[in-house]
Amino acid sequence: MKTHRFVRFAKVGALGFVVDLSVFSILLYWIGLPTMVSRVIAFVVAASCTWLGNRVYTFESRGNHFVQWKRFFISACLSMLPNLLVFKSILLSLGENHFTHALAFVCGVGAGFMGNYLLSSRWVFK
Template sequence: MRNHRFVRFAKVGAVGFIVDISVFSLLVYWLGLPTMLARVLSFVVAATTTWLGNRVYTFKSSARHFAQWKRFFISACLSMLPNLLVFKGILLCLGENYVTHALAFVCGVGAGLIGNYLLSSRWVFK
């Protein structure tokens, strides 16, 4: 059961990743926002998207919406720390361009994935 739930969590995360990188790209390449500001803003949008997907699809939760969203956002912020550290570290080492942004995104999201799942399954949607 837990393995199946992790697969659903990963599917929701894939949708969140698409939202995240799309919003980031819009903010950086079209609106000219600074990279790290755009990264944090895109993360907030993606975190809200994944909360809704995980609430409905992964964990099928019926808990109070706002209280659960607050727990999820705290969890997401804790998971965001390794994500942003890896993201920024790669950009500091390799510079900034389309390719390094994409590489930093993938590696950053991977760094935060396990912690996010554990916090979500054991605290947010318990």
């Protein structure tokens, strides 16, 4: 039995989450970049990973790579807006420390998840 597309999307998203959080942590805590710079760079790296995973595994797409990548990048930027707004709002409200970074990160990713799925399934990989 084939796994439902939404479940596959969530699995790829979970991998993307690990990449996202890892890159964010390295940039912020080890390299010392500012919080929002670290967050945006990590998001772009994770989006690139999830594009490939969704293309190959979730949607099993055979469409034009470049066209899909452009659409996915636009889609990622749109889903990044609620993600970053929630992330920044939590940090402004609660201050910055390891706990609030993690909380803001999880809530931000959650805020962008459904929009990302809808754009991916209905536009990027249709």
